Amino acid sequence: MIACPCEVCASPDLRDKRFRCSALLENGNSRVLIDCGPDVRQQLLQTGIDDLDAVVITHEHNDHIIGLDDLRPFIFKRKAAFPIYAEPRVQEEIKRRFAYAFAKNPYPGAPKFELIDLNIGEEIKIGSLPPIIPLRVMHGSLPIAGFRVSSTAYLTDVKHVPDESKAALQGLDTLVTSLLHHHEHHSHMNEKESVAFAKEVNAKQTKFIHMSHLAGFHESIEERLPPNMRLGYDGHVIEVK
Numbered sequence: 094m095i096a097c098p099c100e101v102c103a104s105p106d107l108r109d110k111r112f113r114c115s116a117l118l119e120n121g122n123s124r125v126l127i128d129c130g131p132d133v134r135q136q137l138l139q140t141g142i143d144d145l146d147a148v149v150i151t152h153e154h155n156d157h158i159i160g161l162d163d164l165r166p167f168i169f170k171r172k173a174a175f176p177i178y179a180e181p182r183v184q185e186e187i188k189r190r191f192a193y194a195f196a197k198n199p200y201p202g203a204p205k206f207e208l209i210d211l212n213i214g215e216e217i218k219i220g221s222l223p224p225i226i227p228l229r230v231m232h233g234s235l236p237i238a239g240f241r242v243s244s245t246a247y248l249t250d251v252k253h254v255p256d257e258s259k260a261a262l263q264g265l266d267t268l269v270t271s272l273l274h275h276h277e278h279h280s281h282m283n284e285k286e287s288v289a290f291a292k293e294v295n296a297k298q299t300k301f302i303h304m305s306h307l308a309g310f311h312e313s314i315e316e317r318l319p320p321n322m323r324l325g326y327d328g329h330v331i332e333v334k
């Protein structure tokens with residue numbers, strides 16, 4: 094965190110340098126980004142990818158959408174409006190925050206976005222990727238989207254998971270889900286809640302994401318987690334079936 098003197102922010106362990114969360118799904122030449130936060134430019138530069146097919150958005154908070162403008166190189170390369178899958182409420186927020194991109198006569202260099210409805214439970218099919226299934230999760234009082242793709246699920250900013258979504262999380266190889274820190278929070282699960290949720294889902298492995306610096310050191314959190322639960326970190330690659 095900017096201007097924070099805490100020992101986690103000063104840690105030499107690269108896994109304690111936490112950019113805002115995004116995930117890149119890749120199969121062959123098909124690539125979809127889940128969320129697009131303020132660090133997305135550095136994150137995408139590090140992947141070295143030269144094309145992207147679409148973005149799917151979990152919710153409208155800045156740390157999940159404010160990097161959309163930085164996708165310009167992909168947009169210009171494709172010479173077509175860039176597909177963004179988001180729920181209607183989230184689309185309205187994207188239009189507000191990137192008003193210049195949706196103006197009647199946009200500046201010629203403005204990015205072109207194509208907003209596509211994301212409906213809970215309705216499969217999104219992109220290129221050679223397996224269907225992406227949006228699931229409902231609750232971010233405090235805000236209903237947001239999580240995703241199941243084949244035997245992997247990606248849920249972030251979770252406080253509560255409705256039963257029908259839990260039912261859709263059975264038989265997972267990999268659960269990716271958020272863990273903020275160990276304090277009580279109105280819209281995020283804390284460490285205890287995230288571990289209990291992961292135990293309930295019972296995926297073969299769980300990767301926690303979206304940790305705050307208040308969560309502590311990567312290494313010390315992992316020491317107290319069950320062996321099949323680990324922390325994700327920037328640049329972490331997970332091979333899935």
Ligand SMILES: [Zn+2]
Nearest residue numbers: 097099102306
């Ligand atoms: Zn700090």
Ligand SMILES: [Zn+2]
Nearest residue numbers: 152154232250
């Ligand atoms: Zn959020």
Ligand SMILES: [Zn+2]
Nearest residue numbers: 154156157250
């Ligand atoms: Zn967030």
